[in-house]
Amino acid sequence: MGKRLALTGDMAAAESMRQINPDVVAAYPITPQTEIMMTFSQFVADGLVDTELVRVDSEHSAMSACVGSAAAGARTMTATAANGLALMHEVVYIAASTRLPIVMPVVNRALSAPINIHCDHSDTMAERDSGWIQIFSQDPQEVYDHILLALKLSEHPDVLLPTMVNQDGFITSHGVEPVEILDDSVVKTWIGDYKPKHTLLDFENPITVGPLDLYDYYFEHKRQQVDAIDNAFKIYPQVAKELSKLTKREYPMIEQYNIEKADHVIVTMASAAGTTRYVVDQLTEKGEKVGLLKIRLFRPFPADQIVNILKGKKSVAVLDRSASFGSFPPLAEEIRNALYDEKTKPPVYSFVFGLGGRDLLPSHVEHVFKGLAKGSFNTKTIEYLGVR
Amino acid sequence: MKSKLKGYKEIPIGGLILDAGNAKTYKTGGWRSKRPILDKSNCINCYFCWFYCPDNSVDVKDKDVKGFKLDYCKGCGICAVVCPKKCIKMEDEDKFEE
Numbered sequence: 001m002g003k004r005l006a007l008t009g010d011m012a013a014a015e016s017m018r019q020i021n022p023d024v025v026a027a028y029p030i031t032p033q034t035e036i037m038m039t040f041s042q043f044v045a046d047g048l049v050d051t052e053l054v055r056v057d058s059e060h061s062a063m064s065a066c067v068g069s070a071a072a073g074a075r076t077m078t079a080t081a082a083n084g085l086a087l088m089h090e091v092v093y094i095a096a097s098t099r100l101p102i103v104m105p106v107v108n109r110a111l112s113a114p115i116n117i118h119c120d121h122s123d124t125m126a127e128r129d130s131g132w133i134q135i136f137s138q139d140p141q142e143v144y145d146h147i148l149l150a151l152k153l154s155e156h157p158d159v160l161l162p163t164m165v166n167q168d169g170f171i172t173s174h175g176v177e178p179v180e181i182l183d184d185s186v187v188k189t190w191i192g193d194y195k196p197k198h199t200l201l202d203f204e205n206p207i208t209v210g211p212l213d214l215y216d217y218y219f220e221h222k223r224q225q226v227d228a229i230d231n232a233f234k235i236y237p238q239v240a241k242e243l244s245k246l247t248k249r250e251y252p253m254i255e256q257y258n259i260e261k262a263d264h265v266i267v268t269m270a271s272a273a274g275t276t277r278y279v280v281d282q283l284t285e286k287g288e289k290v291g292l293l294k295i296r297l298f299r300p301f302p303a304d305q306i307v308n309i310l311k312g313k314k315s316v317a318v319l320d321r322s323a324s325f326g327s328f329p330p331l332a333e334e335i336r337n338a339l340y341d342e343k344t345k346p347p348v349y350s351f352v353f354g355l356g357g358r359d360l361l362p363s364h365v366e367h368v369f370k371g372l373a374k375g376s377f378n379t380k381t382i383e384y385l386g387v388r
Numbered sequence: 389m390k391s392k393l394k395g396y397k398e399i400p401i402g403g404l405i406l407d408a409g410n411a412k413t414y415k416t417g418g419w420r421s422k423r424p425i426l427d428k429s430n431c432i433n434c435y436f437c438w439f440y441c442p443d444n445s446v447d448v449k450d451k452d453v454k455g456f457k458l459d460y461c462k463g464c465g466i467c468a469v470v471c472p473k474k475c476i477k478m479e480d481e482d483k484f485e486e
Contacts, residue, residue, distance in 0.1 A: 097402065097403070098402045098403065099401045099402035100402075160401065160402075198400070198404055198406065205406070206408050207404055207405060207406050208404065208405035208408075209402075209403075209404060210403060211403055211405055213403045214419075216393055216418045217393070217399065217403075220394070220395065220396035220399060221396070221399075221401070221402065221403050223396040224396050224397075224399075224401050224402075227396075228401070
């Protein structure tokens with residue numbers, strides 16, 4: 001049953017892609033995603049996969065090729081990061097709106113300028129209204145697992161939406177950790193064949209993809225997308241349960257750590273959850289009542305579940321790895337919005353950390369928990385952790 | 389016009405068109421914001437409206453102007469302007485919505 005390998009987050013993504021054996025991959029290299037496609041193109045060269053690897057001239061072309069390929073009925077994947085994702089932006093929307101279940105590992109990196117190759121979430125947050133499902137991974141193991149989960153979720157007939165599987169640039173993508181890999185045959189059986197209902201290459205039943213759609217039907221197609229991504233709430237737990245049976249690991253939309261007894265909770269995503277968990281352990285040992293809520297599924301946003309967990313708490317700190325200039329950052333906005341209707345709700349404090357790869361240190365997390373306990377933060381302002 | 393359009397649960401997802409040649413059934417009259425209304429009591433059947441209509445949407449039967457084919461009329465109002473008897477009025481489309 002499976003094996004345990006020492007893999008970076010990028011190699012873990014490539015490994016799950018090898019097992020998925022997509023029909024088509026179209027990609028363009030960009031740091032820190034490059035190692036995914038570098039590793040995967042070696043698999044192609046070695047004949048370990050049957051994939052048609054399309055080497056394109058830009059990320060805009062990469063996503064365009066993926067849209068064409070997925071519309072033709074091929075199981076399609078790509079990967080990108082940062083400015084590459086930004087260059088895709090136009091076609092990212094088209095992929096979701098055309099309801100093509102493309103799975104794309106995104107290795108989160110700060111958007112320019114100034115140019116920076118390290119981690120923050122500004123790239124993926126710029127796509128949060130694009131209609132893609134967005135899953136955040138804490139470590140290489142989650143990267144591997146989430147890509148398999150994403151494929152099954154995306155291709156479900158009630159969903160049919162593309163998914164971004166996010167991981168933190170360099171922190172996760174280039175950090176080697178033990179990763180448990182399923183047997184190739186187990187993955188192959190579980191994901192099955194991709195059998196879309198309508199495809200461009202079905203010559204018996206010719207269709208038009210991507211036609212002009214004016215004010216008489218465009219709104220209806222957007223309304224369908226709303227239902228589709230809401231359906232992901234229903235389908236996600238089923239798919240996660242199936243995968244859990246194979247891996248013996250759990251994939252709740254939101255992960256609670258030490259939450260039940262906690263008075264003060266930090267909400268965050270991706271690798272920062274690991275750092276926070278470490279601090280929660282240390283402070284709990286000293287008798288403090290602190291906990292962590294890790295958001296795995298960001299789109300669709302599981303607000304109901306989050307409210308049930310947070311509404312009785314004394315205070316909540318939301319740690320965002322991206323800024324929204326002129327307003328509160330994305331995750332803090334979501335959490336506040338989710339809690340608005342509750343009669344009793346904790347104050348929600350907003351923190352921005354780690355822009356451009358700045359480390360989130362345990363001391364930063366400790367500072368947040370201590371401030372929460374003392375009530376020394378202000379809900380009207382944003383705190384910036386680790387900035388000079 | 390509006391009520392003939394389908395709801396979001398009745399159409400293929402993602403903007404897919406499943407029937408070839410369906411432009412034939414596409415009713416461009418949905419683009420209209422003003423609707424021509426004919427006052428037949430003043431009409432002299434001069435056919436100016438019929439000549440000038442850029443979309444062949446003036447309905448003439450047995451040499452008699454009957455009205456307008458609203459499935460295709462886009463409400464440009466040329467007919468109302470050229471009518472020598474001023475018996476065509478353009479009225480706001482929202483009056484006719486259900």
